[in-house]
Amino acid sequence: GKVLRGAWTDENDQFTLFSAMVHREGVTIAQVQVPADTNEITQVRALLAGVPARGTERVVVTMDAAHTQRDTAEYLAGERGFDYVATCKGNQPALLKSVFM
Known part of the structure; x- marks a missing residue:
């Protein structure tokens, strides 16, 4: 997960993205926003849901x-x-x- 520097939500919270990538190609294959009231640990299912x-x-x-x-x-x-x-x-x-x- 990464907090986007200078990016904020309407509620003035930091904007955090959680990503999955393919190591061999070095490309991002999935990405979700982490809700402000939680952390990336709770977002594994959401992140990988679309990864076949x-x-x-x-x-x-x-x-x-x-x-x-x-x-x-x-x-x-x-x-x-x-x-x-x-x-x-x-x-x-x-x-x-x-x-x-």
Whole structure:
């Protein structure tokens, strides 16, 4: 997610966009505005709703530590059938321990 510098909503809130891109081509394939009363963590479903899995091609989602959430993992792997790579930090000690066990 990125706050657009100098861009404001009618309510004088910052304007934040959340984007998905294809790494190989370096192009944005989906983008949503993050509502002012929430953050990008709550917008994963909205962002990826229109991203199709093409036939037998695997979709691998990479995400930063903010998205290392159980709900996000269940949506990506369980509902969409996508693989993912997530960053794990020390603020989730049980998960971090399981990664290194």
